[in-house]
Amino acid sequence: MKRYRLFLRNYLCIFLLLPFLGGCEKSLKGGEKILGTATINGQNYKESTVWAWNFQGYPSCLEFYENYKLFYFIARLSPEKGDNPSYNINFYVSADDSQFETNHPYIINSYEDENIDTLYWRDIIPYFAKNASEILNESTEGIAYAVSSVSEKRIPLKGELVLENINPQTNVCHGYYSFSSSENAPEKLIITGKFETKTSINKLTY
Numbered sequence: 001m002k003r004y005r006l007f008l009r010n011y012l013c014i015f016l017l018l019p020f021l022g023g024c025e026k027s028l029k030g031g032e033k034i035l036g037t038a039t040i041n042g043q044n045y046k047e048s049t050v051w052a053w054n055f056q057g058y059p060s061c062l063e064f065y066e067n068y069k070l071f072y073f074i075a076r077l078s079p080e081k082g083d084n085p086s087y088n089i090n091f092y093v094s095a096d097d098s099q100f101e102t103n104h105p106y107i108i109n110s111y112e113d114e115n116i117d118t119l120y121w122r123d124i125i126p127y128f129a130k131n132a133s134e135i136l137n138e139s140t141e142g143i144a145y146a147v148s149s150v151s152e153k154r155i156p157l158k159g160e161l162v163l164e165n166i167n168p169q170t171n172v173c174h175g176y177y178s179f180s181s182s183e184n185a186p187e188k189l190i191i192t193g194k195f196e197t198k199t200s201i202n203k204l205t206y
Contacts, residue, residue, distance in 0.1 A: 032049075061199065071093050111145075171199045
């Protein structure tokens, strides 16, 4: 009789814990976290990552490169449905110091240069920093371009980027952007989007 009561008590405990165990399994396994949404030529896009208790990382951070006086960010956008191509949107913005300005429209100008034919950010960052005075005019602060999953050609963009707010404890940043491709771009794009990422300071030299 005592053994039966013990069995019944253990069974009831397990039954009551099942919802919590399910929640723990979901927390361990993780789920999708939407980091950004955008429309590209009227089609819906998103950037997402797996988010779990033991992994809460961002695919790309808003990184200030101290030795080059600029910050760099990349938004990785995939179509929400259909077979539209994916796009990576790359931002390079000149800045005098490591302070990110919030609620300031960073003016982005389309830029094409035959001397820089690489897509690799480690090559573009020092080139952009060295030639910023020639690349940027008085009214612009950065350059941006898109690359699609079906082509390796850069699509120069113009528009603006705004950092809405940055949490001083977590360094999590929320912002938005609005771009259109240049007149002679290989593909015509109209892009509006918003994002969540982290800010960081990079002291390396490339």
